Amino acid sequence: MTTNATAIALKRTGQLMPRVGFGLWKVDRPTCATTVYNALKAGYRLLDGAGDYGNEKEAGEGLRRAIADGIVKREEVFVTSKLWNTYHERHQVKTIAKKQLELWGIEYFDLYLIHFPISLEYVKPEDKYPPEWWGLDGKIHTINVPLRETWEVMEELVDDGLAKNIGLSNTQGSLLIDVTRYARIQPQVLQVEIHPYLTQEALVKQAELLGIVVTAYSSFGPQSYVELGGDKGAAGLLSLDLVTGIASRVNKTPAQVLLRWAVQRGLAVIPKSNNHDRLVSNLQVTSFELPAEDVKAISSLNIGLRLNDPFDLDPNQGTLAIFA
Ligand SMILES: NC(=O)C1=CN([C@@H]2O[C@H](COP(=O)(O)OP(=O)(O)OC[C@H]3O[C@@H](n4cnc5c(N)ncnc54)[C@H](OP(=O)(O)O)[C@@H]3O)[C@@H](O)[C@H]2O)C=CC1
Numbered sequence: 001m002t003t004n005a006t007a008i009a010l011k012r013t014g015q016l017m018p019r020v021g022f023g024l025w026k027v028d029r030p031t032c033a034t035t036v037y038n039a040l041k042a043g044y045r046l047l048d049g050a051g052d053y054g055n056e057k058e059a060g061e062g063l064r065r066a067i068a069d070g071i072v073k074r075e076e077v078f079v080t081s082k083l084w085n086t087y088h089e090r091h092q093v094k095t096i097a098k099k100q101l102e103l104w105g106i107e108y109f110d111l112y113l114i115h116f117p118i119s120l121e122y123v124k125p126e127d128k129y130p131p132e133w134w135g136l137d138g139k140i141h142t143i144n145v146p147l148r149e150t151w152e153v154m155e156e157l158v159d160d161g162l163a164k165n166i167g168l169s170n171t172q173g174s175l176l177i178d179v180t181r182y183a184r185i186q187p188q189v190l191q192v193e194i195h196p197y198l199t200q201e202a203l204v205k206q207a208e209l210l211g212i213v214v215t216a217y218s219s220f221g222p223q224s225y226v227e228l229g230g231d232k233g234a235a236g237l238l239s240l241d242l243v244t245g246i247a248s249r250v251n252k253t254p255a256q257v258l259l260r261w262a263v264q265r266g267l268a269v270i271p272k273s274n275n276h277d278r279l280v281s282n283l284q285v286t287s288f289e290l291p292a293e294d295v296k297a298i299s300s301l302n303i304g305l306r307l308n309d310p311f312d313l314d315p316n317q318g319t320l321a322i323f324a
């Protein structure tokens with residue numbers, strides 16, 4: 001497997017998607033524009049945003065500043081965004097995608113994903129933007145919108161030049177196959193939670209067979225969920241003896257080992273950091289190799305631990321909850 005390539009070709013368009021991107025969830029809004037600018041200056045060429053991250057305007061500012069300063073051209077940066085769960089109805093998709101493009105201050109997304117295959121009741125954006133899981137009453141309200149209805153408008157975004165590629169996130173097995181059966185424009189990318197506690201081998205194989213590139217999110221495992229109070233008791237991967245031992249042997253950081261483990265499995269990664277040194281080091285994972293036995297040993301940590309599970313969303317806490 002050629003895992004030192006810094007980009008992966010998407011099947012339908014042949015467009016190159018950078019192997020390592022910069023994740024924008026919880027990138028602090030007041031410093032987001034500068035963080036994005038510095039990330040681009042440091043060499044990142046993929047930005048992974050979403051409607052509910054609440055920092056699209058600031059991320060766009062950082063991007064446009066980098067373009068104005070000649071650091072990058074728009075066509076050199078792969079911008080990903082996502083359709084939030086409250087905008088799945090046919091009449092909503094295009095309107096919200098256009099609003100997001102406007103916030104970013106760009107003409108098109110390189111990739112637009114359905115964030116979760118879960119449709120939630122609409123809360124008027126003027127009342128509540130960025131959107132979130134919970135309605136104005138603090139409860140999660142699901143509604144019945146077939147995924148096919150949403151996918152058909154996603155395809156129109158490509159027809160209209162608003163998105164170069166479309167894909168899915170947090171979508172598994174049978175549902176993924178179902179979409180590929182009716183899709184006029186096939187999903188190009190699947191973005192899912194993957195780390196050594198949740199290795200998702202079968203899903204990765206399935207995506208490969210379907211010609212879909214997989215992006216792994218939450219590469220450091222419980223870390224960001226600990227901040228939200230939802231680590232489910234799992235030990236932090238970055239300080240695990242197995243990971244730190246490999247890191248000191250190959251002279252890399254534990255974070256680089258975890259990212260490299262994913263890259264060596266053929267996955268794209270989108271680490272997030274508000275810290276510049278960490279952000280820079282996270283990018284340096286396409287130029288070294290982990291011994292195959294280390295990849296195998298890290299994979300054996302798998303315990304099927306899903307941190308980002310909508311069924312754990314506790315409306316009362318307003319955060320990810322731990323259900324033992
Ligand atoms: N499609 C989806 O539903 C989801 C998509 N995502 C995407 O994936 C991205 C990454 O996932 P996410 O779970 O946010 O976070 P990560 O797993 O990338 O990072 C978690 C935490 O690790 C810390 N960290 C980053 N780099 C290092 C390092 N080198 N050493 C030690 N600690 C480090 C960061 O804190 P600090 O800032 O202090 O460095 C960060 O908060 C998101 O930003 C988002 O774009 C994430 C979740 C769900």
Ligand SMILES: O=C1CO[C@H](CO)[C@@H](O)[C@@H]1O
Pocket residue numbers: 025050052053115308309
């Ligand atoms: O991508 C994201 C990270 O996970 C969160 C919890 O499910 C989401 O709300 C957010 O959109």
